[in-house]
Amino acid sequence: MEINKKKAPQKAVVEIVKAGGWGNVTYLHKLECGHTEIRKRHAGSKYIACSGCVMAKEMEATTKQLAQPIYVETAVIYDPVATELASFEQDIGRVRASLAKALGVTVGDVELIVTEKDNGELSVSQAMVFLGPSSIDNLIKSVK
Ligand SMILES: [Zn+2]
Incomplete structure (x- = not known):
């Protein structure tokens, strides 16, 4: 130097x-x-x-x-939008898990429809359940 x-x-x-x-x-x-x-x-x-x-x-x-x-x-x-989305995805995961438990199906069977409100807020508007082979077997067994 x-x-x-x-x-x-x-x-x-x-x-x-x-x-x-x-x-x-x-x-x-x-x-x-x-x-x-x-x-x-x-x-x-x-x-x-x-x-x-x-x-x-x-x-x-x-x-x-x-x-x-x-x-x-x-x-x-640091990205506030990404942070918000990440926390929303956690909420979605909790909703899917709760529905799957209540219906006696696997989490993978539950699909949620998410819509964006006018104020930009995301919310779950519909839930669809597609029964996979193991869920079908479990439901049939539970009926018997
Ligand atoms: Zn000196």
């Missing part, structure tokens, strides 16, 4: 630690923000630009960018 030092905030030098051996000396400038600037020379000033702060800021921006599509996806998934 390339650091633009002009954008870097000036931070107070807390401590300077000399590191490395002869011919390979570096100065670790510990700054008030908790970052450490490594320089070949002793800064000689109380404030120096902190590239750690710039990196931290850029990382934060990248993290925010990466997080964005998640919010978009959530918005797409």
